[in-house]
Amino acid sequence: MKSPAFSYYQAKDLADAINIKKSDDDAVILAGGQSLLPTLNMRLSSPSVLIDIGSINELKKIKVEDSYLIMGAMCSHSQIMNNKEVNEKFPILNKLLAQVAHPAIRNKGTHGGSIAYGDPAAELPAFAVLVNAEIILSGPDGERTVSAKEFYKGLFETAINSDEILTSVKYPINQNGMKLFFDEVTRRHGDYAMAGLVGSIKQNNKINEEINLVFFGTGDRPNEAPKTCEYLLKNEYNYSDIKDTLKNDIDFASDISSSSDMKAHLSAILVGRMMKELN
């Protein structure tokens, strides 16, 4: 478990990082290293150079601007959990991040790393999809914005081009009166979930007007469930109907933690918990 040899480069600023990345197809961005370094040690990949973006200060900022909460790519999970603005605007993020691994990993693991890596069982990508986050990518030709809903393409596959760096994630603060929900089922505290759900409900006079569900740990990327949302707008929660509808929405994929049946079951249970909590 020693990684193959690689070079290490500490980028001075964003332009510097992009330059190196552009000049070398086998270069890889190093953020907190919590996902990347284990894969190197297991010899699952052998990059030529790791571009460390850890000393680029502009990537470490949390800002509120134009009704967006903007998270710099290099903000650590811990930094976000301890940020007053985040806790005011999105108290649910604190609850969610408390389920991401353990304190030591949260001190190193970054927001941008988690969004960019796109682990289908990770919490943050699902959250970004739920709240319509915008993902800012910088490349040799400048900056572009991709909506989180368009960002995840498949298993560990995202819209980032090989010469781009994710610089920040923008969360619209005004969630249109939506109430947010997060819950997940793990074997042990801090593990990736067997199944997890972030969801939102907008009500008018106690009538549900809009429902959104995004699941994680269930398929090859954050899974939306439009048919189930539609069902829930018209009907009361019913476990077996929801489980059936979810199976129409999502191609549940077994993994080492649980079978696809288990994932479908837990997803239906999570929807039940959400309807109970938010109604």
Add this chain to the structure above:
Amino acid sequence: MDDLNQNPKLGAADRPNSYIGRSVPRERAKKLLEGKGKYVDDILLPRMAHLSYVRSPFAHAKIKSINTENAKKYPGVLNVFTIDDIEKVCSPWQGVLGHLGEMRSPTQYPLAKDIVRWQGEPVAVVVANKRAVAEDASELVEIDYEDLDAQLDMETAMDKSTRVIHDDLGNNLFWTRTVNQGDVGEAFKQSHIVEEVTLDFARHTGVTLETRAIVADWDSSEEKMTVYHNGQAPHMMQSIIAKHLNLSEGLVRIISCDVGGSFGIKVHVYPDEMVTVAVSKLMKRPVKFVADRLESYSTDIHSRCHKILGKIGVNDKGKILAFEIDDLSGIGPFSVYPRTSAIETNQVLNLSAASYIIPNYKAKGTVVFQNKTPMCQYRAVGHPIAVAITEALVDKAANALGMDRYEFRKINLIPDNSYPTKTPSGVPLEDLSHEACIEKLEKMMNISQLEKYKKESLAKGKYKGFSIINMVEVTNPSPAFYGVGGAPISSQDGASIRLEGSGAVHISTSITEQGQGTEAVMQQIAADQLGVKIDTVRVTHGDTDATPYGGGTWASRGAGIGGEAVLKASRKLKENILNIAAVIMQSEVNNLDVQNDQVIRKDGGEGISLKDLAQIVYYRGHELPPGTNAELIATASFSIEGIPFVFTNSAMGCLVDVDVDTGLTKIEKFWAVEDCGTQINPKLVEEQIRGGVVQGIGGALYEECIYDEMGNLTNGNMADYLVPMAYEMPDIIVDHVTTNSGRSILGAKGAGEAGTGGAPGAIMNAINDALIPLNTEVTSQPITPEKVLKALGKI
């Protein structure tokens, strides 16, 4: 707990330096906390090379060819070896013993020869200037394999159509044993109620914090092999390395420094470790091999992997009439050398129903080969299976009769006043206290309160359950365990103790330190028995050149056997000191004693410090009359005689919550009452129990080596192989009953394995208690959420 009166045998406890029975803080803890522990990977020697093993990617395959040329050319590589080279300096072995009936296991070579038989078996070894370089070059070793059918499932091992792993043996059977006491057939006929259950236990492993590691350093000038090894039995390794490398045993030195956990994982002979020693001999230079985490999972011994059918017959008063088990276990392709892979099943046969009066008992064990990682003894060998099957059946019988589970146990437990007696399988038992333990447990748990809590929770739709279980634990083994069967494993341990010129006392012991506090315990015994301050005593261990000969650390034997040797040596040294002091002080020996590093006169008057006494002996011997036998060093040994093992017993219970939506089990509380005889350091005993329980929680709820249908281990990493962590640990409340062992002055039995042995049964019974209202049960460990939901018919 500072109960100083618990060991009346050791005399008045209110004297100074009465350390036995006190939770004295351990010095070594500070060293480890400061990161100053010294582990094998910390050893750096001049010219040391690093090894990386090329391992089989197949569960079963023929090796058609091996080409090492490209790997040898890789910059930084010093050499690459296969069995053809290693065989010249290291002979093969066979994991069989002579005392347990016929064992059928073939010769095992240090590197695979012609055929690979498990995924992870070492095939070639790359030697390089750095481990990373050796790993790079490992990828360049070209091996051409021809895939063979793999025999993975233990249940099909004996089918006619199944691939036989060792052609010469004709089938896949390794070992079988039957025990038959009384007439179970007749007794079942006479039973009012007969209950049956089949349980299965997944393979799991030990997951030591520090992985296996070895540095071998062959000095051709002296013909001396020095081996730094993080094992548990240095003298066993000395003998085995000498034998298979054809070296003079006295010129093999094994040094075990700090060890980061072992749990039985590090007490076996591993092919990659033997090859490491062979490579040092071939290359005449020091070489290091440290297993990485992936290698740990696929090559450290696995354990458990049992399927057991049990049956109990009970009369209408609730008395057990008969008990029968039929156990099947799969052990990988070889029986592990030198302890063999029969012992776990043997323990299941010996220990099932061992807490109860069982007039008729029958047990059958069958052990078969598989193309998976070899399986052998791990903490609490066989106990979790024996306890779980026994206690599951006891609960079932009590429930079927409508009897309280606690009352049912009380009428069937072997009474505390009936020792010596025997287990249902015929193994001698003495000095146990099941009744006292379960009574104490009942009070601690407050069972009537728990019943109430259960009912109230159920009314709110919450499923809670609790359990109470009894068990015996095998500790302090005699030669009957291994030595009698021909293994070079000492059942005796030794201690040597000396007073130095500075007044310091130095012990050396053949017991090793695995992080469990051996040093602290030996220090306490010596200081207590000599009458010196604890800081005066230093301890050396884990070095075959510097310590007395002995067995090391396994089977919960360190304190009971090694501690007794320290006690005896300390008493001898004290006698010597007093005799010399009597001459110097011109006093009767009877009038003298040692307290706080001073020889004192019992009737008052001036004493002499041990330092002054030692300096007279060492520097100014001419001041002593001729013929004074001034020996400030003493040595003693101890082994258990007259009984195969010193059994201990415990009672345990736990309270669980089963979430019937998610299938998740939460252990709300765990209780244990154990009787390990004299507790030298109660805090260390309690931490052994707690740590043991946590490993038991692992087996019960989380741990499993998951193989795919090709025989690949699919979860050999710490993200996918789940061990319980801080969040998964409940409060574990520990209390004690003290029944000294009559086999020693110290009276200490072992305490290292009870938690691991008892917790799985306690947890399973508690879950099944919670599931009673839903009319279902779980029978397969680990009890995953998915298994719970399946039992509930939800998925």
